[in-house]
Amino acid sequence: MAQVVATTRSIHSSILSSPSSGSLQDRVDKLLKPSTFSSKFLSSHDKKKIISSVSSHRNTHIVAAAVKRSAEPEVIPVSPEDVPKREEQFVQLEQLGDTTAAVGMWTKPTVRRKTKIVCTIGPSTNTKEMIWKLAEAGMNVARMNMSHGDHASHQKVIDLVKEYNAQAKDNVIAIMLDTKGPEVRSGDLPQPIMLSPGQEFTFTIRRGVGTSDCVSVNYDDFVSDVEAGDMLLVDGGMMSLLVKSKTEDSVKCEVVDGGELKSRRHLNVRGKSATLPSITDKDWDDIKFGVENKVDFYAVSFVKDAQVVHELKNYLKSCGADIHVIVKIESADSIPNLHSIITASDGAMVARGDLGAELPIEEVPLLQEEIIRLCRSMGKAVIVATNMLESMIVHPTPTRAEVSDIAIAVREGADAVMLSGETAHGKFPLKAVKVMHTVSLRTEATIAGGEMPSNLGQAFKNHTSEMFAYHATMMSNTLGTSIVVFTRTGFMSILLSHYRPSGTVFAFTNEKRIQQRLALYQGVCPIYMQFSDDAEETFANALSVLKNQGMVKEGEEVALVQSGRQPIWRFQSTHNIQVRKV
Incomplete structure (x- = not known):
């Protein structure tokens, strides 16, 4: 199997060297530090040949140690758990009595992960112990999702993050408040309903309805916004229903893809956005809460045009609040106005959940790349979010596709990658952060330094x-x-x-x-x-x-x-x- 010699220029730790090594050490360094990424993947046979060129000058047990050491792919994340391990390795090397055993290995790392990690704080992580552990595992930004919880629960988290920042010597956590936005949701149900393909089901704007074949919707213009033939998606596509007809206060549908319908599920119409203001009355209350607590960022949901951003920025200016505005690109209406929206903002979030519900799902990777490119060219921060490690909500290891997803976001140049349910209510929040950390760090090690868009700035x-x-x-x-x-x-x-x-x-x-x-x-x-x-x-x-x-x-x-x-x-x-x- 090809082994990875991870000696990329983006990592500034030097290889251990001995003054007595002379030109032989230089030759070995030259062999083990190739200039191109493709040449870093050497076969085991190639490695043995490299080591054998040194064997006539070194003791047999030293060379054996070098073979063993170089055969292990080394990726060095900087986290409290890793540092002791590295120190133990150096003690072992000193006992060997010759630093040549460390050929192809870095010294105690000074490299830091560059891509930042945004963690959503929820029931799984809203304690002092967990916030401290998340910060040490790699969290850079704590996100509060205002769609869930109340001001009291979010106040507790903000206070804990500020407490951490006050005592941390070499780390700091930013605070992001994510507005709920004009979400269209189904009403409360006494118990979940199983929907089967072909079944008829009705959504109504009448309040308080929750039966086996009809449920309320919290949006009064829902009936006027949809037409017969529209595809209605529940929870971003977990279930889908085809609109058959509508009356004055109801929309009758046929279930296409069934599943379990629970209370307060998110609803989208494929290719359409709700005709609601991007900042609702609840959002304004949450924004005032953020001003009082001096949060660092607002992530504004369902931004459709630049006017929304200007309105929010003017309000913040009138309050004397120094808070940056991150626009969430997640509605079909935002795509034609992408340039003006990002120009008006301080950064953007690629919110792929609702984006993939309102637009054909095959468009999402292309839009992600375009939004990152646009933000990079305009000097704006960009965050890639939604489903990055979704399987780790219930499983301790990610799928290989999820690992690739993180790597692609890093290679495309995102400032940050985000965890939502993984850290908010998942079973393995710390493991999810560690996976994101190590995958980001390993991917960064393969990116040539100094690459930048031609129109940057x-x-x-x-x-x-x-x-x-x-x-x-x-x-x-x-x-x-x-x-x-x-x-x-x-x-x-x-x-x-x-x-x-x-x-x-x-x-x-x-x-x-x-x-x-x-x-x-x-x-x-x-x-x-x-x-x-x-x-x-x-x-x-x-x-x-x-x-x-x-x-x-x-x-x-x-x-x-x-x-x-x-x-x-x-x-x-x-x-x-x-x-x-x-």
Whole structure:
């Protein structure tokens, strides 16, 4: 079986080397660090030939250890569980007495996962213990789904996340509030109803109806919105009914795909969106709740046009609230207005559940790719959501298709991938996060650094910072360094993130709000630190923090960027990039 030699440039840990190894060590490094991805997949036979070229110079037991070590595919996620294992391996190597046994293996990793993970908090995870464990397993953003729970339960979660942020030294969790939106749902039933293909079933706008052949709908214009021949989907397509006829207050259907109908199920009409406002009265109450709690992001459901975004942003401005707006692309009406909607927003979420219900399901992967491309080109955050690890709600391991789904989202350039029911009410929330973490990290290791859309930065084309972000990225990629940036607004950090440098962007800020917000952006490691009036003192403090927390090593070079909208320790017209040794 082909073995993976995971030595990609996106991982900045160096291979262990011995000063006495000389040119022989260099030859082995050259053999084991190929320049192309395809050449990283070596057969076992090829590996044995490589090792055998060293055997005449090394003791037999050392070479045997090297063969054993190189035969194991190494993927190194950075999580508390993994670090002790790596330290044990180095103790074993020291006992062997020769670092050549570590050929093809990284030192204790300093690489971080770049793609961020959004976790929905629900009954399975709304305790202090679970939120702490989720954060340590890899959660970057805690999402509250306002379709479920009440303000009291969400207040508890927000308080717990803020408590975690207050005590965490090298990690921070952003808070996202996801509005319910104008959802059309069936009414309450005394008990679930089994629907069989060919059976007749009726939906009515009369309140309080719940029988074996008729149920209420919470939307008064439901009858006028549907026509005979429309396909009605329950729970995103878990069941489907064909509209046969309608009366003044009812819609009569024939069951096409049956199943168990429960209370308050979500209803869609294929190819149509409900003629409801994107922000309902309940949503406005939830938005006010978010303003009071100073959440970081709103995810707005069923956005159909840019006017909705402008309306919300104007309201937030009037409240003096600094909250970013993420639009959820999930309705058929939003697709023709995609460009203007994303332009007005701070980012987008590819909400594939309702999108796949309102549009032909084969369109969803194409739309996902297009939305990611559009967001990347406009410098906006983009999240891929829904069904990413759906099977892990009840099973401890994912399907292979789900693993590929995460990998595709990462390769397409998403800032974040999202877990919904998997962490909200699933049986294995921590395992789901760990799978997302390891798959993202492994996929990132195969992506060539420095790739970017040709039209990236159109949104910033009038600002000098764009040029500096581009050149800082090129310099970082060429030298193989991380980037250090100091920011009060987050602008420069976000711009650097969208250029996708191969190294980590360490974003130092003296604003806690900005630190939390930057937790969503790909490749950005936000760090809170008070700035000194003296630039050199602040630079030294920042490099000391990175070194003490093991994020960079002594002697390593970093690219230090001074640019952005608000000058810090520089004149308005002066921008610079420095390369400094830690």
